[in-house]
């Protein structure tokens with residue numbers, strides 16, 4: 160039974176609405192699912208209803224942005240109470256920060272003679288049918304920069320303007336790592352560090368991060384993210400066991416046009432890791448799920 164615990168809808172920077180996304184996941188054979196939009200719970204209720212109608216097992220999910228030693232991190236949250244008022248208020252606070260951040264990204268681009276970026280990013284969101292209480296994220300800015308002829312493609316937009324350390328990489332709106340994890344735990348959720356490989360940290364700095372993450376109450380790491388190379392998966396699997404973390408896996412699906420991040424298609428989990436869904440706190444009826452291997 161296939162588990163996919165990381166994906167995005169139009170409630171953040173995905174292009175499918177939550178219900179469409181659940182249909183696509185079910186068609187791909189996914190049987191345990193979590194929708195993990197960036198700093199948003201807006202898609203949860205509709206996705207859950209659709210997932211359960213389609214016969215999939217459901218976990219509440221979110222991908223929280225956080226700051227650690229000047230670096231933006233992503234923390235996946237699972238199994239929290241979606242109606243917990245203080246967690247909802249916390250997430251809404253981060254969303255409000257995202258709106259300010261979107262304005263700041265646009266102001267910074269305008270100062271470099273790239274005007275109209277906020278309106279442009281909002282227009283891109285609208286083409287996906289997104290409801291516009293979700294603030295535009297960097298991919299929306301990137302797609303607008305392509306449409307407006309400022310860059311050739313999305314990759315160039317990130318390389319020149321929006322990627323780590325570039326002008327549009329505004330990160331001061333994120334809560335510090337412990338402040339991101341605490342409200343999630345208070346709502347009964349489990350914190351999992353998303354795609355630990357993607358931060359480009361040295362091995363010793365990654366170990367420091369994992370120590371700090373555990374101290375902040377983090378309980379798992381995402382050992383498998385999309386079609387991640389197997390040597391990375393094996394390395395993360397070892398770290399996962401060394402730190403006594405639970406192991407999670409997900410496609411990180413955003414878009415049907417990115418075949419390397421297709422729903423339900425990812426590398427297999429190392430057999431000696433303890434999968435997240437076996438944790439008793441999540442009280443899934445049966446822990447009978449697997450990940451990949453990637454299949455056609």
Ligand code: AMP
Nearest residue numbers: 172197295296297298313314317322413
């Ligand atoms: P934000 O949440 O606004 O900081 O945007 C981050 C999102 O941008 C990530 O979740 C990815 O979906 C996307 N992203 C980050 N870096 C890149 C990149 N180099 N190329 C394409 N997309 C990226």
Ligand code: MN
Nearest residue numbers: 167172197413
């Ligand atoms: Mn994203």
Ligand code: MN
Nearest residue numbers: 222233353354
């Ligand atoms: Mn992420």
Ligand code: MN
Nearest residue numbers: 165167222411
């Ligand atoms: Mn993601």
